[in-house]
Amino acid sequence: MDAVKLRRALARTRLARVAAFPKRLATVARHDAKVLRVSARWLVASREHHNYTYELTKLSRSHLAWFVSVVCDLPVKQVREYLTEIESDDELRRHIASATAAAVRRGLADKQVRYARRIGWYAIVRARRPRHIVETGVDKGLGSCVLAAALLRNAAEGHPGRLSSIDINPEAGYLARTAPWSEVIDLIIGDSVESIGVLDRPVDLFLHDSDHSRGHERREFEAVEPKLARGAMLLTDNVMHTNVLANHAERTGRRFLAYRETPANHWYPGDGIGVAW
Template identity: 80%
Template sequence: MDATKLRRAIARTWLAPVAAFPKRLVRVARYDTKLLKVSARWLVTSREHHNYTYDLTWLSKSHLAWLVSVVCDIPVKQVKRYIQEIEGDEQLRRHIEQTTRNAARRGLADRQVRYARRVGWYAIVRARRPEHVVETGADKGLGSCVLAAALLRNAAEGHPGRVTSLDINPEAGYLARTAPWSDVVDLVIGDSIAAIEALDRPVDLFLHDSDHSRTHERREFDAVEPKLAPGAMLLTDNVTVTNVLADHAERTGRRFLAYRETPINHWYPGDGIGVAW
């Protein structure tokens, strides 16, 4: 009996798991060893303790471009140009590096500028040209800066807009407190639900990125629903954890798509973007 026939014969017996164990063990060991190396490197080189930053694999970035193309109904080539636009914004990159270096929380932030899925946020804002964006959960203000950069580009093309960034931490948003980005950012410190209910103008684009509990996420979408402008788009940064936005989309008659990012050389498996429109 040749080797192939022998393997097939064994596969039909109780010996199959035993025979396959060495190969399975090698594959698991290789994966775990790589993950341990990446994790050890991150522990030594990074300062971040939450809200991790990283770059995306080229494939993950390509998939993100296609998501934006579909939900915004524009050619994927245009989306890729928008992504290149934010990645090539040297003024913003220098600002983030310098502000991080001098910030009070510099001991808990990396100086390297890595946008990850936020390039998708940028492309969506560039494509849809919203007059009012609302973001919950500003943290350092990296996302706020990315949104502001898109709004500034839109304004230069005759489509002005502003972003209202909400966070409960008084120290949040420090990256977005410098002109020209601060010129289009309204930073509101306080409870997100109360702040959403107090909004006095329609919301064209809403992004949930605050307390990621299922209950709070649902409360934010329920609170913002009556504040939305016709044709508004809803985003969630919590799509890899909950189905809240998908359920909200189904309940309100919207379409929904989700994307999960793949970081380069990071132990964290990545977050994602959920879109309802």
């Protein structure tokens, strides 16, 4: 009996699980070895301890373009142009690199400028042309700069807008304190739910990226709901961990869609973008 016939015969017996074990073990070992290599490289080369930055795989970037195309009802070709636009913004890259190098917290930040799913945020802002964006959770201000860059492009085309960036940490947003990006950003230091409650302008685009507990995320969406402009869009950076925005979309009669990113050459499995519109 040749090897193929033997394997097929074994597959029909009680010994099948035992016979398959070496192959299964080898498959798991190869996978774990790759993860360990990438993790070890990151431990040596990176300084980051949270809010990890990385590039997207080519396939993940392609899926992101289609995701934005669907939620914004825009041809995917136009979305790809927006993604290339932010990735090719050399002025912003130089600013982020130099501001990171000069920051007091530079010991916990990588020098490389990597946007990951944030290029999707950029494309959504370029497509939707919001007059007022509210972002909760600022940290260094990388996402704030990306959003501001989109607003500046929109303004140059006759569609001005502003970004309210909210964070409870008074040291947050050091990347977003330099012109021209700071010229369209209102940095608000305080509790996000309380700060949302006193907003005096309608909100066209809301992004949750602060405390990722279910309760806090839910309170933010509940707080911003009466502040929303007609046709506003809601985003969450927490979609891989909770179903809060999906539930909110169902209660309020909106559509919902989620995208999961795939980091390139990084141990972290990635985050995503949830959208309700």
